[in-house]
Amino acid sequence: MHYADAQRPVRPGQFGSGGALFLDRDGVINVDRGYVHRISEFQFVQGVFDLTRFWILEVQRPIVVISNQSGIGRGYFDEEEYADLTQWMCRRFAAEGSPIARVYHCPSHPQHGIGRYRRDDPWRKPAPGMILQAAADLNLDLAYSVIVGDKLSDMEAGARAGVGLRILVRNGASEPGSGPSDHETAADLTRVLALLRRHFAAGSIDPQ
Numbered sequence: 265m266h267y268a269d270a271q272r273p274v275r276p277g278q279f280g281s282g283g284a285l286f287l288d289r290d291g292v293i294n295v296d297r298g299y300v301h302r303i304s305e306f307q308f309v310q311g312v313f314d315l316t317r318f319w320i321l322e323v324q325r326p327i328v329v330i331s332n333q334s335g336i337g338r339g340y341f342d343e344e345e346y347a348d349l350t351q352w353m354c355r356r357f358a359a360e361g362s363p364i365a366r367v368y369h370c371p372s373h374p375q376h377g378i379g380r381y382r383r384d385d386p387w388r389k390p391a392p393g394m395i396l397q398a399a400a401d402l403n404l405d406l407a408y409s410v411i412v413g414d415k416l417s418d419m420e421a422g423a424r425a426g427v428g429l430r431i432l433v434r435n436g437a438s439e440p441g442s443g444p445s446d447h448e449t450a451a452d453l454t455r456v457l458a459l460l461r462r463h464f465a466a467g468s469i470d471p472q
């Protein structure tokens with residue numbers, strides 16, 4: 265955890281203003297078992313609804329899911345199966361009091377995609393395309409947005425899009441490579457929520 269730096273990315277008084285919470289899916293919302301595409305395989309990560317309810321109730325800004333889904337391009341499952349699972353997932357978030365505003369996915373893969381899915385896609389993370397599209401669709405201020413992901417490619421996509429606060433959550437995965445980084449790191453979603461509360465508390469104090 266880099267709590268010492270917790271005030272760094274977002275200016276006090278502005279946190280959440282015009283922003284969104286961007287969530288990666290596999291490894292953040294659900295346990296990453298590899299190409300999850302059935303409800304029976306979809307296990308929500310502990311703490312995810314506490315995190316999303318905090319964002320909806322206290323920050324009162326949209327939640328956006330951005331997910332590489334090369335399993336579609338690789339032919340492991342199809343767009344219809346993905347859409348069915350996504351609709352079910354969104355109903356669960358709504359039932360938990362934290363509706364998802366938009367879900368973006370990228371089915372392509374530059375080497376392993378089949379047919380039209382084999383391409384360099386500007387939506388595939390670490391490219392920032394999905395985030396930039398969401399910003400255009402929802403009129404977001406990315407500097408005051410947050411991204412939570414479990415891979416460095418999520419952090420890179422966030423950085424390239426100009427997302428102000430980027431949080432890498434490990435969720436039991438092995439330690440990422442050490443060295444200087446320009447993102448926060450959290451062990452699990454409970455720690456992510458604590459980090460957001462800290463930023464939000466700092467931002468909610470208005471000296472005027």
Ligand SMILES: [Mg+2]
Binds near residue numbers: 289290292413
């Ligand atoms: Mg992931």
